Amino acid sequence: MRFITKKLYFIFGFTFFIIGLLGYYLPILPGTIFMIISAYFFMHSSDHFYNKIVNNPYYGKPIKSYIEDNVISFKSKLIILLSMWIATILSILLIPFEGTLFSISLFSFNLPINIFFISILLSLIGTFFVLKTKDN
Numbered sequence: 035m036r037f038i039t040k041k042l043y044f045i046f047g048f049t050f051f052i053i054g055l056l057g058y059y060l061p062i063l064p065g066t067i068f069m070i071i072s073a074y075f076f077m078h079s080s081d082h083f084y085n086k087i088v089n090n091p092y093y094g095k096p097i098k099s100y101i102e103d104n105v106i107s108f109k110s111k112l113i114i115l116l117s118m119w120i121a122t123i124l125s126i127l128l129i130p131f132e133g134t135l136f137s138i139s140l141f142s143f144n145l146p147i148n149i150f151f152i153s154i155l156l157s158l159i160g161t162f163f164v165l166k167t168k169d170n
Contacts, residue, residue, distance in 0.1 A: 040079045047075030047083060058093070069097050077101070099170065106167045114164050122157040126150050 050072035057065030069087060076084040088098035099105040106114070129149060 043075045043079035044083075047072045047079055050075065051083075051087070066093065066096060069093060070100055073097050073101055100167070103170075104167050105170045106164065108169045111164055111167075111169070115161060118157055118160050118164075122153050125153055 050068045053063070054065045054068030054072055057063040057068055059065075073084055073087045076087060088094045088101065096106070096110060099107075
């Protein structure tokens with residue numbers, strides 16, 4: 035069972051590594067978060083690839099700081115939060131309103147869920163996780 039888990043972690047690590055590399059070159063896709071996820075999977079499956087990621091001279095330092103010490107620099111936090119909220123606000127303003135995606139019924143209340151609600155909720159969750167990390 036351990037062998038299968040290790041192989042699955044390696045496959046996930048490699049997949050997120052490829053997405054992370056694409057994220058450094060494509061303007062709309064974030065790279066660092068996928069590298070962090072990749073490093074997590076490699077940490078549990080391949081010491082060689084984990085060390086290649088965290089010791090890379092271009093992108094390794096912030097990934098290693100986050101994984102090992104739960105630290106994000108203040109400048110990086112500012113960039114993350116500004117870009118996340120600008121993208122959220124732009125998506126709310128530019129996506130045409132088509133109604134609700136689905137509804138949740140609770141105690142005779144019908145709560146419509148739309149894309150605006152989901153995007154704001156995800157940005158709030160992201161903001162929480164960024165702000166709860168330590169500054170260096």
